[in-house]
Amino acid sequence: MTIRLQTCAGCGARQYPERDLCRVCLADELRLVDDHGRGRLIAETKLHRSLDPAFASELPLRIGTVALEAGVRLIAFLAPGAAPGDTVVLRAARRGEQTIFIAEKEQRE
Amino acid sequence: MIGGSGQGGARDYRGIAVACPVTVPYVKQAKQPAHWFIGSALRMLLERTGLDKAAVDGLAVSSFSLGPDTTVALTEHFDMSPRWIEWLPTGGASGVMALRRAARAVQDGDASIVACIAGDTASPGDFGDLVRNFSRFSGTAAYPYGGAGPNGIFALITDHYMRRFGATRADFGRIAVSQRVNARDNPNALLGGKALSLDAYLAAPPIAEPLHLYDCVMPCAGAEAFLVMDEARARAMGLPHARIRGAIERHNGFFDDPVAERGGWAIDCDALYAQAGVGPEDVSCLQSYDDYPVIVALQLEGLGFCAQGEAPAFLRARDFTVEGNFPHNTCGGQLSSGQAGAAGGFLPVVEALRQVTYQPLGQQVPGARIALASGYGMVTYDRCLASGAVLVEGAA
Numbered sequence: 257m258t259i260r261l262q263t264c265a266g267c268g269a270r271q272y273p274e275r276d277l278c279r280v281c282l283a284d285e286l287r288l289v290d291d292h293g294r295g296r297l298i299a300e301t302k303l304h305r306s307l308d309p310a311f312a313s314e315l316p317l318r319i320g321t322v323a324l325e326a327g328v329r330l331i332a333f334l335a336p337g338a339a340p341g342d343t344v345v346l347r348a349a350r351r352g353e354q355t356i357f358i359a360e361k362e363q364r365e
Numbered sequence: 366m367i368g369g370s371g372q373g374g375a376r377d378y379r380g381i382a383v384a385c386p387v388t389v390p391y392v393k394q395a396k397q398p399a400h401w402f403i404g405s406a407l408r409m410l411l412e413r414t415g416l417d418k419a420a421v422d423g424l425a426v427s428s429f430s431l432g433p434d435t436t437v438a439l440t441e442h443f444d445m446s447p448r449w450i451e452w453l454p455t456g457g458a459s460g461v462m463a464l465r466r467a468a469r470a471v472q473d474g475d476a477s478i479v480a481c482i483a484g485d486t487a488s489p490g491d492f493g494d495l496v497r498n499f500s501r502f503s504g505t506a507a508y509p510y511g512g513a514g515p516n517g518i519f520a521l522i523t524d525h526y527m528r529r530f531g532a533t534r535a536d537f538g539r540i541a542v543s544q545r546v547n548a549r550d551n552p553n554a555l556l557g558g559k560a561l562s563l564d565a566y567l568a569a570p571p572i573a574e575p576l577h578l579y580d581c582v583m584p585c586a587g588a589e590a591f592l593v594m595d596e597a598r599a600r601a602m603g604l605p606h607a608r609i610r611g612a613i614e615r616h617n618g619f620f621d622d623p624v625a626e627r628g629g630w631a632i633d634c635d636a637l638y639a640q641a642g643v644g645p646e647d648v649s650c651l652q653s654y655d656d657y658p659v660i661v662a663l664q665l666e667g668l669g670f671c672a673q674g675e676a677p678a679f680l681r682a683r684d685f686t687v688e689g690n691f692p693h694n695t696c697g698g699q700l701s702s703g704q705a706g707a708a709g710g711f712l713p714v715v716e717a718l719r720q721v722t723y724q725p726l727g728q729q730v731p732g733a734r735i736a737l738a739s740g741y742g743m744v745t746y747d748r749c750l751a752s753g754a755v756l757v758e759g760a761a
Contacts, residue, residue: 273506273746299528299624301513301520302574307493308512316571319510321521321747323623331510331521331747340528354509 402484423476457742461753484588485706548697551727587705611641630667721759
């Protein structure tokens, strides 16, 4: 499973959320590069309220903070079974016009 | 040093007076726009001091709901011709930042009397609109995950803090409950008349677990303001005032922490007390930025009252009420008063000034001499970026 992360062709830094220049060296050499999307789930919350009516029917829903091995952090929806401390893998999905991430507990073979 | 350089060598704030704390009463919802609240605060500053409007030659303003206007547009609304203005779209940190900037302007002679004002209106739907359009990052990388706004972000910060440092909900409950006691005699605290027990805190409905109802501030409308001027002028006018012993700010500190578990205060804490020539033990009362109880914990740690991770034990060992051994958020803070938008970022400074000049809205800390006011603002993605703090001392 892969996601795509903005990566600087100049210094190699990866970043999220996407920016307009490299956050480290400010170079205008950003590319979207495949990443395995593996990281650790370090915090979770179960949302019972939303400011957006579009989410009303899905509450409660779980989101979490994932520290990717790639050195960036992001917020993702949590698949059932993913708990803080777990190694998770991110899956990209479409929601409306947006690409969103879902964190799933890594399945060990 | 992570996330920025130190600020050793900053000039002191000698000769500067902070005076005339005013509060435009908070209301849950308002028909009047932000301009009304800010202008009303200005009128109160003039009424309290007898100053002519034309004598106010500096104006620093903070607001979320003033758009599309900024400070300069207000000069036209209020027929003013100041020679110095400042615009502070930095929410929870804007009180400390306004104070610092105004003090330097007066020290340097760019202004003689600066009105520092934060005000916001509130109507149904406003808060959702503000959250949706708050920043590019929150729009692309936070809001799509449930649209919970700051409740969702601070739930993650709270969850992480509880796991990492062993804090319990009851620890955070001590903050909310003690502030409700402090709010009791404050007529401006929208929730001041409603007692809150620890049991009621723990039994409250969940909002974004581990956050429950009484961890979250209630959005409202209102304004907070104060004046900055030369100390000789304040004395000549007979205004009770405070001196600035030390002040710091920091932006995007510790940006590599995967979840916020420290705030920028921790970078500059030593510089703050060194500039002031006092220590945490000299602080009569702490006015912290209480958007969520976990952020109070980060301020206790970052401002030198206890080590990182020790706020839960500190909370259990102290009494945070006005008459306790660690008076904290003595007017009830935002958790009991309501969060009047950017005025919430002025509240710690205004309440600190009230306490050290003995002009409280509610209860007075006995013997208050030095107050520490802290700010924290702008959750543009997954934490607030701006932090600051100021130590003020009442002038005898």
